[in-house]
Amino acid sequence: MSTDPAVPATNPPLRSKSPIRLISNFLYRHSCLATALLLLLPMLWLVVIYLGSLGTMMLQSFYTYNRNTAQIIEEFSLEAYKEAFTDPNLSPPNKDAIKRTVRMAAAVTIAAAILAFPLAYYMARYAGPKMKGALYLGVMLPLWSSYLVRVYAWKLILAKDGVMTWFLEKLGLMPVLDWLLDIEGIGGNSLSTSYIGVFLVFLYVWMPYMVLPINAALERVPKSLTEASSDLGARPWYTFLRVILPLSFPGVVAGSIFTFSLTLGDYIIPSVIGTSSYFLGTLVFTHRGTVGNWPLAAVLTLVPVVIMMVYLSVAKRLGAFDAL
Amino acid sequence: MTESDPRQVAIRFTDVARHFGNVKAVDHVSLDIYDGEFFSLLGPSGSGKTTCLRMIAGFESPSSGSIQLYGEEVSKMPPYERDVNTVFQDYALFPHMNVQKNIAYGLMVKRVPRKERERRVNEILDMVQLTTLGKRKPSQLSGGQRQRVALARALVNHPRVLLLDEPLGALDLKLRQQMQIELKAIQQRVGITFIYVTHDQEEALTMSDRLAVFNHGKIEQVGTPAEVYERPATSFVASFVGVSNFVESDQAFKITGEGKSFTLRPEKIRLTTPDSATPGDCYGLNGTIRDVIYLGMYTRYLVDTEAGIDLTVVVQNLESTSSDVFAARKRPVKVLWQKVHNRVVEE
Numbered sequence: 001m002s003t004d005p006a007v008p009a010t011n012p013p014l015r016s017k018s019p020i021r022l023i024s025n026f027l028y029r030h031s032c033l034a035t036a037l038l039l040l041l042p043m044l045w046l047v048v049i050y051l052g053s054l055g056t057m058m059l060q061s062f063y064t065y066n067r068n069t070a071q072i073i074e075e076f077s078l079e080a081y082k083e084a085f086t087d088p089n090l091s092p093p094n095k096d097a098i099k100r101t102v103r104m105a106a107a108v109t110i111a112a113a114i115l116a117f118p119l120a121y122y123m124a125r126y127a128g129p130k131m132k133g134a135l136y137l138g139v140m141l142p143l144w145s146s147y148l149v150r151v152y153a154w155k156l157i158l159a160k161d162g163v164m165t166w167f168l169e170k171l172g173l174m175p176v177l178d179w180l181l182d183i184e185g186i187g188g189n190s191l192s193t194s195y196i197g198v199f200l201v202f203l204y205v206w207m208p209y210m211v212l213p214i215n216a217a218l219e220r221v222p223k224s225l226t227e228a229s230s231d232l233g234a235r236p237w238y239t240f241l242r243v244i245l246p247l248s249f250p251g252v253v254a255g256s257i258f259t260f261s262l263t264l265g266d267y268i269i270p271s272v273i274g275t276s277s278y279f280l281g282t283l284v285f286t287h288r289g290t291v292g293n294w295p296l297a298a299v300l301t302l303v304p305v306v307i308m309m310v311y312l313s314v315a316k317r318l319g320a321f322d323a324l
Numbered sequence: 325m326t327e328s329d330p331r332q333v334a335i336r337f338t339d340v341a342r343h344f345g346n347v348k349a350v351d352h353v354s355l356d357i358y359d360g361e362f363f364s365l366l367g368p369s370g371s372g373k374t375t376c377l378r379m380i381a382g383f384e385s386p387s388s389g390s391i392q393l394y395g396e397e398v399s400k401m402p403p404y405e406r407d408v409n410t411v412f413q414d415y416a417l418f419p420h421m422n423v424q425k426n427i428a429y430g431l432m433v434k435r436v437p438r439k440e441r442e443r444r445v446n447e448i449l450d451m452v453q454l455t456t457l458g459k460r461k462p463s464q465l466s467g468g469q470r471q472r473v474a475l476a477r478a479l480v481n482h483p484r485v486l487l488l489d490e491p492l493g494a495l496d497l498k499l500r501q502q503m504q505i506e507l508k509a510i511q512q513r514v515g516i517t518f519i520y521v522t523h524d525q526e527e528a529l530t531m532s533d534r535l536a537v538f539n540h541g542k543i544e545q546v547g548t549p550a551e552v553y554e555r556p557a558t559s560f561v562a563s564f565v566g567v568s569n570f571v572e573s574d575q576a577f578k579i580t581g582e583g584k585s586f587t588l589r590p591e592k593i594r595l596t597t598p599d600s601a602t603p604g605d606c607y608g609l610n611g612t613i614r615d616v617i618y619l620g621m622y623t624r625y626l627v628d629t630e631a632g633i634d635l636t637v638v639v640q641n642l643e644s645t646s647s648d649v650f651a652a653r654k655r656p657v658k659v660l661w662q663k664v665h666n667r668v669v670e671e
Contacts, residue, residue, distance in 0.1 A: 224416035227383050230403040231410045232430035232481065242429075246420050 054305075061298035072294055080295035090296075093278060098303055101280040104195070105263035108202040109210075109256045115203070116210040116255065121244075123211075124218035139211045147205065151272050154201045158192035158273065165191070188275055198274040202263050209258035217251025218244070253315045260311060264304035280304060332359040332394070334485055334517040335380060340389035340399075342375050349375040351541035352389070357519060359394075362511050364520045364528040367538030368564065376538075377487050377521045381410050394484060404433075408485040409478035413493060415470045417462040423449075423473050424458040430481040448480040451510065468499050479510070485517045492527065504530050525565045529553065537561045559669045562587035569593075569635050578631045579607055584668045590638040592665040595625065598656045608660045609633070616653050623649045627659055635659055 027034040063072050064079040085091055123135050142150060157163045168177050181187040181194060188194030221244060229239040267281025278286070280303060288297035315321070335357040342350040350372040357363045365373035378384040379391060382403030391399045398406055409430070417426050424445055431441045449455050452472040462470055471491055478486055488507075492500045508531045511518045522528050528535045529549040536546045537560070545557040556562035559570050566589065573585040580586070595613075602608030611629035623644070625637045637659060641649065 222414065222416065224412050224414055225418060227381075227403070228410070228412060228416035228418070229429070231381055231383075231408075232477070233404045233433040234429075235404055238433060243418060 057298050057301060060294050061302055063295045063298075065293045065295050070292060080299045084296055084299045094283065094300065097278040097280055097283045100277060101264055101304075102307065104199065104202065104279065105260045107199055108206060108263050109259045111199070111203055112207055112210040112259045113214075113252055113256060116207060116214055117252070120211050120215035120218055120251075123215050124221075125223075139208050142205070143208055148268065150205065151201060151269055154197075154204065155192050155272055158190070158197045158200070160190035160192070162192070192273055193275060195274060198270055201269050201273050202259075202266070205269070206259040206262050209262065210255035213254035213258070214248060214251040217248040217254070221247045250321060253318075253321070257308075257312070257315075261304065261308050264307060333357070333392070334359045334361070334394060335519070336390075336392040337376070338390045338392070340376075340379065340386045340391060342372075342379060342384060343387045348541045350379070350386070353541075353543055355536060355543060355546065357517065359517055360515055362508065362518045362520065362531055362533045364522055364532040364535035365538060366522055366525060366528040366535050366565070368523055371538040372541040373521045373523075373536075373538045374489060377410075377489055377519060380485070380519065381408060381487050382406050407483055408487055409481050409483040410487040410489065411471075411474045411478050411491045413489045413491065415462075415474040415491075417470060417473055417477070419462055422459050422461055423454065423465070426462065426473055427477045427480050429477065434481075444480050448476045451479075451513075452476045467494055468503070471495065471503065475507075475510075479514065479516070482514075483516065485519060486511075488518060488520045490521055490523070492522075500527075507531060529565070537564060539564070556587060556667060556669060559585070559587060562667065562669055567636065567638075571633055575631060575633050579609070579633075580663075580666065586666040586668045588635070588661060588665060588667070590624070590636040593635060593637040593659050593661045595627075595637055595639060596658045596660055598658050600658055600660075602658075602660060605664075606660050606662055607666075608658055609635075610656070610658050611635075613652050613655050613657055616649055618646050618649055625652070627657060629659065 027037075061080055062076050062078070063074050064077050065072055083090060084094055119135070119139075123132055127135060159165075165174075165177070168174055177191070180196060181190070186195040186199075188197070191197040191200070225243055225247070226239055229243045230236070234242065265281055267279065267285045270277075270279040270282050271285070280300060284297045284300045287293045287300065333356050335355070337353050337355040340350060340353050341348065353372070353376065365376055367373045375384060379386055379399070380393075382398070382401060382405075386399050389399070390397055393406065393408065418429065421429070427445045427448060428441050431444060436444070445458075446455075449458055452475055454469060454472055454476065457465065457469065462473065465473065471494075474491065492503050492507075495503060504527055507518075507520075511531075520528070520531065529552075532549055534546065534548050535552060537544045537552060539560050545552055545561045547555075552561060552565050556565060556568070559568075562568040563570060568587040568589060570587050571579065571585060573583045576585050577583045598610050609629040609631055611627045613625050614628045614634075615626040617624040617626075620641070622638055622640045625639065627635045627637055629635060
C-alpha cells in the first residue's frame with residue numbers, strides 16, 4: 001500500500017444525490033426512454049422536414065395547372081401526368097430530357113467509379129499516414145469552396161480559348177479534341193458548349209462522393225485476405241476480381257448512388273455548361289420557375305425518385321448491400 | 325543441424341536478415357528444416373518468428389541471405405509461385421464465400437477440373453470433421469470451426485510445406501489442447517512438413533518434432549523438445565521453455581564452488597527437514613518457505629535460502645492436502661537436489 005500523501009487513500013463516493021446523477025440513473029434503468037430521447041430530433045427532422053416536403057411535392061403532382069388563368073386548381077386529378085407523358089407538344093422533349101439525363105448520370109457514374117477505385121485503393125492500401133492525410137484533404141478540398149464558383153471556373157477552363165484548349169495545343173492534342181467535338185451527339189462548338197464538357201464537370205464535382213465510400217469499403221477488407229489469396233496461388237489480378245472487388249462492391253454501389261442521383265437532379269451544371277438542351281433539372285426549373293406550372297414540375301421531379309427506387313432495388317438484388 | 329543428416333532439407337535459411345528501418349526483426353538466421361518434420365518456431369512476441377514464417381510464405385522478402393525451398397532459391401519469388409500454404413492467425417477466410425468455396429479457392433486458381441475439385445473438397449471436409457457445414461458462410465461458424473476451415477483450405481492444395489501462424493491462439497484452453505493433438509495427428513497422416521509459429525512453450529513441446537527458440541531476431545537453440553527442455557543452451561531458453569531457477573555466477577560459486585551460472589528446474593528440487601543430511605551426489609541449502617501457491621495438481625513453494633538465493637520448488641500433491649501445504653508457510657526447510665540437474669548456461 002502506498003503511503004504517498006499525494007495519493008488519496010479513498011476514492012470519492014460512487015453514489016451522490018446530485019440531480020444530474022439521478023437523471024442519469026433513471027435513464028440508465030429505462031434505456032428505451034434514452035433511445036427515444038436520442039432519436040427525437042433526428043426523427044422530427046426526417047419525418048416533418050424531409051418526408052413532409054417530399055409528400056407535399058407528391059400531392060402537388062396531382063393538382064392541375066390552368067394555362068389560361070395561370071392558376072393551380074387544388075383538386076385531385078392525373079392531368080399533370082397525362083400532360084407530361086402524352087401531350088404531343090410536351091411529351092417528346094420530356095422523354096428526350098429523361099433519356100439524356102439518365103445516360104449522362106450513367107456515364108458519369110461509370111467514369112467516376114473507374115477513376116475513383118485506383119485512388120481509393122492506393123489510399124487504403126499503400127499510402128502512409130501522411131500521404132493518406134494529404135490525399136483525403138485533396139479529395140475533399142473542392143467541397144470547401146462554393147459549388148457555383150467551381151462550375152463557372154470550369155466554364156472558363158473549358159471555353160474555346162480557355163486553359164484546356166491552350167494546354168491541349170501545347171501537347172499537340174488538338175486533332176484529338178477536334179475529333180471528339182465532331183462526334184455527333186456528344187460534341188459541339190467547344191468543350192464548354194458540349195455534352196463532353198457537361199460530363200467532365202459532373203465528373204469533377206461528384207468525384208469525392210465516389211472516392212470516399214469506396215475507400216471506406218476497402219479499408220474494411222483485411223490485408224490478410226489478399227495475402228491468403230496470393231498464398232493460395234492467385235495472381236494479383238485474380239485476387240482483385242475474386243476478393244477485393246466483391247468485398248468493396250457495396251462501397252462502389254454507395255458511391256454510385258451519390259453520383260447517379262446527384263447527376264439526375266442537378267440543374268446548375270447543364271444550365272451553365274453545355275448545349276441548350278434540357279436535362280431533367282433544367283426542365284423542372286423552367287416549368288416551375290418561369291412558367292409557374294407546379295404540378296408538371298412535381299411530376300418531373302418524381303421521375304428521378306422513381307428511377308432511384310428502381311436503381312436501389314436492382315442493386316439490392318445484385319447483393320450490393322449483403323456486406324453492410 | 326548435422327551436415328551428414330540423410331533427410332531431405334525442406335527449408336534452408338542461410339544467413340537470413342530482415343530489417344524494418346533500424347529494427348532487426350530477423351538477425352542473420354541460419355536454419356535447416358527437414359522434409360516431413362513438425363517444426364516449431366517458438367519465442368516471445370517481436371522475436372522474429374512470425375517474420376521468418378512470412379518470409380517462407382513470400383509476404384516479406386529478406387534484406388539479405390537466402391531461403392531455399394527443397395533446394396530452390398525462393399527469396400525473390402512471389403507468394404503465388406511458391407508451393408507452400410499458410411494457416412493465418414486470424415484465419416483470413418473469405419467472408420463472401422461459403423466453406424466449400426473457401427476451401428476450393430486454391431484449386432479454382434490452379435484450374436483443377438470440377439469433379440476432382442469437389443472430390444478433394446469433400447475429402448478434406450471429412451478429415452477436419454466439417455462434412456455438414458460446407459454451405460455455411462464463415463460468419464456462421466464458431467472459432468474452432470473457422471480454424472478447421474482455414475486448415476482445410478491450406479491442406480487441400482497438398483502443399484510441400486504448411487505454415488501455421490499461431491493458429492490456435494484465439495481458441496479456449498480445452499479446444500486448444502484438443503486441436504494440438506488433432507493437428508499432430510493430421511500432420512502424421514498427410515506427411516507434409518509443418519512449420520508452426522507459437523509463443524506457447526507447452527504447445528511447442530506437445531506437437532513438435534524439433535523446435536527453434538527465437539529471441540531478439542536470433543535463434544537461441546534448435547533441438548527436440550526433450551533436448552531444449554533438459555539441456556537449455558542459454559538462460560533465456562531455460563526461462564522461456566518451462567520454469568527455471570536461474571542462479572547467477574557469484575551466487576553459484578557459494579553452492580558449487582565454481583563461478584559458472586546455472587539453471588535448475590523447480591521439479592528437480594526436494595524439500596526436507598532442516599536437520600536432514602546432504603547426500604554426496606546432492607547440493608543442499610537451508611532456508612525458509614516464504615510463500616505457498618496451491619495449484620491443485622501440484623504446489624509451488626518459494627524458498628528463501630541462507631545463501632541469499634531464492635528458489636522455486638514444485639512438488640506434486642501426491643498425498644498432501646491444501647491445508648497441509650498452506651501450513652508449511654514460514655517453516656524452516658532444507659532444499660536438496662542432485663548435482664547432475666544443474667545446467668550450466670551462457671548468460
